[in-house]
Amino acid sequence: MPSAIHHDDVVPTAIPLKLSEDGMAINYDDPTSWNVTAAPAVYRSKNKIRSVVAGLDLTHTSSTKPLINLGLGDPTVFNLHPPSEASISAVQEALLSGGANGYVPGTGDRAACAAVARYHQKWDGVSYQAEDVTLCHGATHALDMCFSIMTSPGHNVLIPSPGFPAYETLLGNIQDCEIRTYECLPDRGWECDVEQMESLIDDKTSFVLITNPSNPCGNNMHPDHLRRIVALAERKKISIIADEIYGHMQWSEHPFVPLASLSTQVPIVTLSGLSKRFLLPGWRFGWIVLHDPSNHAHAIRHALHCWGNRIMGPCSLIQKALPRILDETPDAWFKEVVGKLENNAITCYDRLTRIPGLYCTFPTAAMYLLLGIDISHFPEFDSDVDFCSALVKEQALFCIPGQSFGIDNHMRLVIAAPNAVLVDACERLEEFCLKHYV
Ligand SMILES: *Cc1c(COP(=O)(O)O)cnc(C)c1O
Secondary structure (H helix, E strand, C coil), X not given: CCCECCHHHHCCCCCCCCECCCCCECCCCCCCCCCCCCCHHHHHCCXXXXXXXXXXXXXXXXXXXXXXXXXXXXXXXXXXXCCCHHHHHHHHHHHHHCCCCCCCCCXXXXXXXXXXXXXXXXXXXXXXXXXXXXXECHHHHHHHHHHHHHCCCXXXXXXXXXXXXXXXXXXXXXXXCEEEEEEEEHHHCCEECXXXXXXXCCCCEEEEEEECCCCCCCCCCCXXXXXXXXXXXXXXXXXXXXXXXXXXXXXXCCCCCCHXXXXXXXXXXXXXXXXXXXXXXXXXXXXEEEECCCCCCXXXXXXHHHHHHHHCCCCHHHHHHHHHHHHHCCHHHHHHHXXXXXXXXXXXXXXXXXXCCEECCCCCECCEEEEEECHHHCCCCCCHHHHHHHHHHHHCEECEEHHHHCCCCEEEEECCXXXXXXXXXXXXXXXXXXXXXX
16 A cells, blocks of 8 residues: 555646636746647636645655545445446447447437436436437536536526535636535535525526535435425526436435426436446446426527537447446345445444544435534644644545535545445544544
């Protein structure tokens, strides 16, 4: 194991940016220099994980403990579970068939789109046609595409806090788009503050984005709560972007209920893909499905078609393999993965909630535990960033501070690791807290 984490292990490398004070491209006055600059949009981009983690000292001094990196939200890091056999053999077959080497339609191969529609019909109980589907390079590209086509200059959008940092990174590149954040409340099991959400919506609001199940909160919202959100969007006549990349990865008492299944009026743009539930983030395959039961969203439907044709869709091999991946990955395989995550959630929750100075709600979905730090009991540390810095240094345990997700005095643990690794991580946290708690 490496003895230090590099910042680039946590977030992908970006071009080193040279910023002027107003955040625009630097204007080099030197007439002998080359006139090579990047677009202003590049300089508007922020990455909260990057900026917060950059402030951490990631070298650790523990000579006996190998590093445990619970930072990356990638379910393959610890080999939690192998991909389904169907996924592997479907790609082999697609490759060997020789029939998947050409360009496919920009919004996706028809058979692949039909398979996505079938998948959501089966799991979500929502009826889709192949035409409602747009295939993308991972859900991040799906987000980028939705943000590009669903924002207008001078308008605003609502995203959750704490939330997935890529939302702000991607929206930050869009000119003249105001980002408003609504809170997810720890003492209500991370449900959204719907009153606050309502107060933030005005006649310039383009959409509200809901992440369910949530990264970083690890919760699966109750259907009644989701109904309130849909009712609000209906009253305000705005659409919802539903980031459901963790859809069905849950072990809560109530089922996972997709937002689209609750709407008869509100256009719901749902994002999903292979990265999390199928444990295949590196394949970069995601999609958008549009649920528009009352035909209010012609503009979005048209825009998705236009935008899909800009870069001609994701890899043809995975598109060719997709029907088999979605149709033939057995229900039992999903169950095994969720079973492991649930077991990990129980282990971590039991161990962490008896450590002085830490608190959390029981995670019931996705693959994260968002741990509260009662920082007043740790006077050596000013913030969760300090706390996480010292934790790497002394215990060789790396977790991302809550600030990266927009919440102070928290840290996010990835629970998609073997149970024994998580037990070790909890023991290190306990030793660390017992040493520093007052
Ligand atoms: C991981 C993740 C995504 C994006 O995944 P891709 O790897 O781009 O498919 C989108 N939303 C949330 C909340 C995520 O955690």
